[in-house]
Amino acid sequence: MSRKYQVVLSLMIISVALVLHICNFTGENEGSAEKKIVVKVLNDREYYEELIKWIDRANKSIHVIMYIYKTDTDTIEFITEKIIVAARRGVEVKIVLEGSQDVNDLAYNRLMRNKVQVKYDSRAHTTHSKLIIIDGYIVMVGSHNWTKSAMTVNHESSVLIISESIG
Numbered sequence: 001m002s003r004k005y006q007v008v009l010s011l012m013i014i015s016v017a018l019v020l021h022i023c024n025f026t027g028e029n030e031g032s033a034e035k036k037i038v039v040k041v042l043n044d045r046e047y048y049e050e051l052i053k054w055i056d057r058a059n060k061s062i063h064v065i066m067y068i069y070k071t072d073t074d075t076i077e078f079i080t081e082k083i084i085v086a087a088r089r090g091v092e093v094k095i096v097l098e099g100s101q102d103v104n105d106l107a108y109n110r111l112m113r114n115k116v117q118v119k120y121d122s123r124a125h126t127t128h129s130k131l132i133i134i135d136g137y138i139v140m141v142g143s144h145n146w147t148k149s150a151m152t153v154n155h156e157s158s159v160l161i162i163s164e165s166i167g
Helices: 003-025 046-057 074-088 102-113 148-152
Strands: 037-043 061-066 092-097 117-120 130-134 138-142 157-163
Touching (some): 046 074, 046 130, 046 138, 046 157, 061 074, 074 092, 074 102, 074 148, 102 117
Parallel strands (some): 061 092, 092 117
Antiparallel strands (some): 037 157, 061 130
């Protein structure tokens, strides 16, 4: 992905996030304190660091929809271990993986063995999403699959949105 395309994609994601934020405040109670919203573009390697940080901080829930979750490297296995630890400490973890991608089988089996709620979507439709929602108000969405290449090699762009008004 060219740098120019990455910048344009980042600006589009930020624009969508801001529109959603503005819509969420429409009709709120008069005089209520406006809740803070954080929108941060996560390019390339920045995503991994933020993902690990927010999984570690999860208190209630981690919900994931992931197109490709390839746990054949230490990089992605570290994410898997963090998710398993979160589930063991009582965080509700639910993961939906793309059913047509056989590379997801390792992650699926490892999560199932560790009693993490994981399922495949229907093979009739492709779920190409890369979405994480933590505690109902921390959202990461964009182009990052959970693969070593997405985390360490590719040009990827995602956005982190933190807003209690969307929770």
